Amino acid sequence: MWFLTKQFAVRRYFTHCLSALIDLVCGTKRWRTSEFVLASLVFVQTHSLQDLQQPAVSSKVYVQRDYSSGTICKFQTKFPSELESRLDKQQFDETIQTLNNLYAEAEKLGGKSYLEGCLACVTAYTIFLCMETHYEKVLKKIARYIKDQNEKIYAPRGLLLTDPIERGLRVVEVTIFEDRSIGSGR
Amino acid sequence: MPNSAGKRFKPTKYIPVSTAATLLVGSTTLFFVFTCPWLTKVISPAVPLYNGLVFLFVLANFSMATFMDPGIYPRADEDEDKDDDFRAPLYKNVEIKGIQVRMKWCATCHFYRPPRCSHCSVCDNCVEDFDHHCPWVNNCIGRRNYRYFFLFLLSLSVHMVGVFSFGLIFVLHHKEKLGGLHTIVTLVVMGIAGLFFIPVMGLTGFHMVLVARGRTTNEQVTGKFRGGVNPFTKGCCGNVEYVLCSPLAPRYVLDPRTKPHIKIQAPFIRPDLSDKQITIKVSDNGIHSTIINSKVNSSQSPLHSPKLPCRRAALHVSHFPIVMSDDRKNSAILEEGVRGHDYRSEPNLDLPEYANAPLHRTFQSSPHQLDSDPVNSRSLSLKQGPRRPGKGQLQALPPQTVASTPYKGVFSPNTHSNRNGSLSYDSLLNPSISPASANECIAHRGVPSMGFHSPYLPTKMCHIRETEVHRQQIAQTYSPVMPPRGVGRQSPHFRDREPSPVRYDNLSQTIMASIQERKEMEEREKRQMLHGRSHTHIYAQDSGMFDGGYGLPNNACFSDGPRGPGSRGPTPPAYGGSRDNLIGVGLVSYGQRTPVLRHAGSTLGRAPRTSSTSLHTDHSSTNSSQSRAPGHEGPYRSPAHQPHSPAVARSPSYSHQKLSYISAHERTDSPRLGGPREAMKVNGQMDCHLNTQGVPLSPGRHNNVKKVTGVGGTTYEISV
Numbered sequence A: 001m002w003f004l005t006k007q008f009a010v011r012r013y014f015t016h017c018l019s020a021l022i023d024l025v026c027g028t029k030r031w032r033t034s035e036f037v038l039a040s041l042v043f044v045q046t047h048s049l050q051d052l053q054q055p056a057v058s059s060k061v062y063v064q065r066d067y068s069s070g071t072i073c074k075f076q077t078k079f080p081s082e083l084e085s086r087l088d089k090q091q092f093d094e095t096i097q098t099l100n101n102l103y104a105e106a107e108k109l110g111g112k113s114y115l116e117g118c119l120a121c122v123t124a125y126t127i128f129l130c131m132e133t134h135y136e137k138v139l140k141k142i143a144r145y146i147k148d149q150n151e152k153i154y155a156p157r158g159l160l161l162t163d164p165i166e167r168g169l170r171v172v173e174v175t176i177f178e179d180r181s182i183g184s185g186r
Numbered sequence B: 001m002p003n004s005a006g007k008r009f010k011p012t013k014y015i016p017v018s019t020a021a022t023l024l025v026g027s028t029t030l031f032f033v034f035t036c037p038w039l040t041k042v043i044s045p046a047v048p049l050y051n052g053l054v055f056l057f058v059l060a061n062f063s064m065a066t067f068m069d070p071g072i073y074p075r076a077d078e079d080e081d082k083d084d085d086f087r088a089p090l091y092k093n094v095e096i097k098g099i100q101v102r103m104k105w106c107a108t109c110h111f112y113r114p115p116r117c118s119h120c121s122v123c124d125n126c127v128e129d130f131d132h133h134c135p136w137v138n139n140c141i142g143r144r145n146y147r148y149f150f151l152f153l154l155s156l157s158v159h160m161v162g163v164f165s166f167g168l169i170f171v172l173h174h175k176e177k178l179g180g181l182h183t184i185v186t187l188v189v190m191g192i193a194g195l196f197f198i199p200v201m202g203l204t205g206f207h208m209v210l211v212a213r214g215r216t217t218n219e220q221v222t223g224k225f226r227g228g229v230n231p232f233t234k235g236c237c238g239n240v241e242y243v244l245c246s247p248l249a250p251r252y253v254l255d256p257r258t259k260p261h262i263k264i265q266a267p268f269i270r271p272d273l274s275d276k277q278i279t280i281k282v283s284d285n286g287i288h289s290t291i292i293n294s295k296v297n298s299s300q301s302p303l304h305s306p307k308l309p310c311r312r313a314a315l316h317v318s319h320f321p322i323v324m325s326d327d328r329k330n331s332a333i334l335e336e337g338v339r340g341h342d343y344r345s346e347p348n349l350d351l352p353e354y355a356n357a358p359l360h361r362t363f364q365s366s367p368h369q370l371d372s373d374p375v376n377s378r379s380l381s382l383k384q385g386p387r388r389p390g391k392g393q394l395q396a397l398p399p400q401t402v403a404s405t406p407y408k409g410v411f412s413p414n415t416h417s418n419r420n421g422s423l424s425y426d427s428l429l430n431p432s433i434s435p436a437s438a439n440e441c442i443a444h445r446g447v448p449s450m451g452f453h454s455p456y457l458p459t460k461m462c463h464i465r466e467t468e469v470h471r472q473q474i475a476q477t478y479s480p481v482m483p484p485r486g487v488g489r490q491s492p493h494f495r496d497r498e499p500s501p502v503r504y505d506n507l508s509q510t511i512m513a514s515i516q517e518r519k520e521m522e523e524r525e526k527r528q529m530l531h532g533r534s535h536t537h538i539y540a541q542d543s544g545m546f547d548g549g550y551g552l553p554n555n556a557c558f559s560d561g562p563r564g565p566g567s568r569g570p571t572p573p574a575y576g577g578s579r580d581n582l583i584g585v586g587l588v589s590y591g592q593r594t595p596v597l598r599h600a601g602s603t604l605g606r607a608p609r610t611s612s613t614s615l616h617t618d619h620s621s622t623n624s625s626q627s628r629a630p631g632h633e634g635p636y637r638s639p640a641h642q643p644h645s646p647a648v649a650r651s652p653s654y655s656h657q658k659l660s661y662i663s664a665h666e667r668t669d670s671p672r673l674g675g676p677r678e679a680m681k682v683n684g685q686m687d688c689h690l691n692t693q694g695v696p697l698s699p700g701r702h703n704n705v706k707k708v709t710g711v712g713g714t715t716y717e718i719s720v
Helices: A002-026 A029-051 A089-106 A111-122 A134-157 B011-042 B046-067 B146-173 B181-213 B217-222 B236-245 B276-286 B289-295 B298-304 B307-323 B328-348 B356-365 B372-383 B399-404 B407-420 B435-444 B447-470 B473-496 B509-531 B540-550 B552-567 B573-604 B611-626 B652-677 B685-693 B697-704
Strands: A057-064 A159-162 A171-177 B091-096 B099-106 B118-120 B125-127 B132-134 B139-141 B705-709 B715-719
Touching: A089 A134, A111 A134, A111 B236, A134 A159, B011 B046, B011 B146, B011 B181, B046 B139, B046 B146, B132 B217, B146 B181, B146 B236, B181 B217, B181 B236
Parallel strands: none
Antiparallel strands: A057 A171, A159 A171, B091 B099, B118 B125, B132 B139, B705 B715
8 A cells, every 4th residue: 555655656756857847848838748648657657567566476386187088188186285275176176177178078079070170171171261160169268267267266366377278288387476465485 | 489499491391392282283284284175075074073173172181281280289388397307207107098108208398298299300399199290291290180181192092093094084085196295294194193193092091091090100100009009099980080070179389469467466365274274384394395396486496405405394393383282292392393403403413503502491481382482492493504514404594484484485395305315313303292292183183293293204304314324224224114104004094184285195105104103103102101111212313313214214205206296297306316215225224123123022012013113113223222322221122222312313422412402401391291202203103103112211201211202203212
C-alpha cells in the first residue's frame, strides 16, 4: 500500500517536474497537454515497475507423460511433492484428469476424424487452409481450460500451469513462485 | 525453433527431391500431352480424367509429405533439463502395456525421447513417431506426415501403373509408327515408369506391411521388436485405421504467441496446513529434499556445497522444536541437536568453538521452550558449523532462516547430504528423541517424527561419509540390513498414514528405516528393562559410525533410488554413486556386526532381534570394540558392546570432548534425561536399536550411565 502510494507520489512528482521543464522550454501554456502525456508515460513506467514486482520463480515442477497405455497423450497423476504445501492433491488430480480426458477426446478415432480425413483427401488437403482440425479445436479448449485453472486455482496459490503443447506435449510444467509473504525463500 | 541455428544452405540435399519432382511432374505432363489425346479419342475421356485425378492426389500427398512438419519436438527449456543434463543416466525405462521400453536421453534436444521418437541427424530434430528421413521429399517422415507419405507411395504406385499401362496400349496401337514423336515420348515415359516401378512398388509393399504390423521403418530396420512384442500395435485393422483415419496431430513448434498474462501476487493461498505446515517443513528436511532439490533452480545451487547438507540438517534440527509439542522430549531433542552439531563438528572437534556451554545453558534454561528461543539457540549452535571443515559440517544459518523454515532450502542440504552421504555425527552423539515422543509424533502425524529424524539422518550420513572414509567397518555392517527393513516396514506403514502432507512413499528409505528402527529400539529397550541387564556402554563414536552405516547409508542409498525415479525420472548417477558407496560400507559393517550382535544378544538375553536389530547390535559391538571402552561392560562382551558415548568418535580427542560435553550436559540434564532417555532418539531408529542392544542401558542408565542418543538413533551410554 505504501509502495503504491509512493509510486503515485513519484509519478506526480515526475509529471510535475517534466511539465514544468517543458513549460520552461516551450514557454507557453499550450504544452499543458504534454503534462498529460508525460503523466501517462510516467504512469506507464511506474506501472511497468509494478509489474516487476511479480514474485520471482522459485522452482518448476514437471509432470511427466504417462506412457503406460501407449503413446496416447496422458499425463501422470502422481502428485509432486513440491506442491504439497501449496496445493491440495485433489485439485491437482482433477486438473490432470481433465487434461487427460481432453487429450483423449482430441485423439479419438471417431466419426469426426473420419469425415475430416475424407474431406481433406477429396479437396487435396486444401481444406486445411481454411478449416481448423479437430485436434486444434480441442487444443484451444485445453488452452482455455488451463487459463481458467490458472486464474482460479493456481495463481492464487502462487503456481502457474504451462500448456503442455508449448513443451511438445511431453510435460506439464508447474511454475512455483516465491512466497514472499511469509518471507521464505520458497 | 526446430532447426539448429546457423543452418547453411546445402544445395546437395535438394537434388533428390528436385529430381523426384521433376521426373514426376515432367513425365506426367508428357503423358498427358502426347499420349492422352489419342486415348481420349480412342478409349474414352475418362482416361485423362482418371489419370488427372490420380496425378493430383499424388501431387497433393507429395507436397504434404514434403512440406508438412513431421512432428518435430521443440528443444526443451533450460529449466527442464537442469537436473537431467549432468546427472541423468542415458536411458530411462518406462513400461508400456507391460513391456519395458527404453527412452534415450537426447543430448541435442535435452529431454528423454518419448517412445518411438528419434533424432534425425539430417534435420537435427527429434521427431515424434519417427519413421525415416526421406531424401526424395527432403523431409522426415513422422507422426504427422506419415499418412501422407504412405498415401503418396500408394498413389504413386497406382499412377505409375496407370501411366505404364496406358502408354503400353498406345505403343501397341502405334507399332508401325514407332519412330513417331508421340510414340517415342510415350516410350520414354514408359521407360521412366518401368524404371522406377520396382523400387516404388517395393517401398509401397514394405510400408503396407509396416502399417499392418504397427511399426515404423526405424523400428523395423533397427530390429527393435525382433522376436519380441510390439507394445504399440493395435491389431492389423486398428493399425490401418490409426494410420489413415486418426486426427491430424498438432504442431509442437509453435510461433511464439502472447500468453495470457496471469497476475500472480502474494500472499498465496495455502492448503490447510494447521499442523501439517510445520510438519512438512520438518519432514521435508530429510525426506523431500532429495526430490525437491532435484528440481530446485540454480538459486539453490550455493547450497549444494558439501557443507550445506549438514548445515541444512542442522537447520532441520532447529525445526524440530517447532514441530514437536512442548515437552521434555522435545527439549531433549533440541539439546541433542545442539550437541549433535557440536559433536558433528568434531571429527574436527573444537569444543571451545562451539561454545557448547553457553548453548547448553540456553537449552537448559528453557528445556520446554519450543518457541523461537530454542530455535535461536540452535541457530547459535549451528553457527558453530562454519568453523568445521570438511563435509558433513554444520554451517551456521541465520536464525531467521531456520525459523522461517525455507521449504526448499531446508531440504536441499538434506537431499545432498543423503545423496552425497555426508552425514553429521552430532545427532548420533546426542540423546535422541525419546521413543515415546517419537512414537507419539509418528502416531500423530508421522511426518513430524520423520522430519525430526530427517535432519539427523542426513547429518549422520554426512558424518558417516566422513567416517566411512576413515573407518568403514561399522557403517558397512548395517547397510544391508537397514534397507530391506526400512523398505519393508516403512513404506506400508507410512502409507497408511496418508493423508499426511508428507508423502511417505516419497520419503527416503533412510528416514523410514530410522523411524522403524527407533520403534524397534524402544521395544527392545522396554524388553531389556524387564530383563534388568546392566548397562552397556556404547561409545558414541561407534554409534555414529554405526548409525551412519546402519541407518543412514542404507537409507540414503535406498531413499535416493526409489525417490529419484519417482520424483524426477532419471536417477542421477550421483545418487547411484553415493548409494553404492554407502551400501558397500553398510554391507561390510553389517557382516561384521551380525555375529557379534548375536553373541551379545544371547548373552544379554534380549528378545530376538530382527536383522536390523542384530545389525545394530553388531554394529555397536563392533563400534565398541573399536572405540575406547569406558570400561563398563558388564555381562556383555566388552569388546562387543561398548557404551555409547557421544565422545566415542574415532578421534580420541573427539570422543573425549564429546564425552565431557555430554557428561556435562547429562549432569545438568540427568533428571530429565534419565527418564526420557530411553525414549529419546535423535533419529529414532538408531536410538532404538542402540538402546535395544544395550538393554542393560535402561536399568543402569540412571545409576551411573548416561544414555545419549545420537544421530540415527544410536544410543550411547556414558558412564558418569
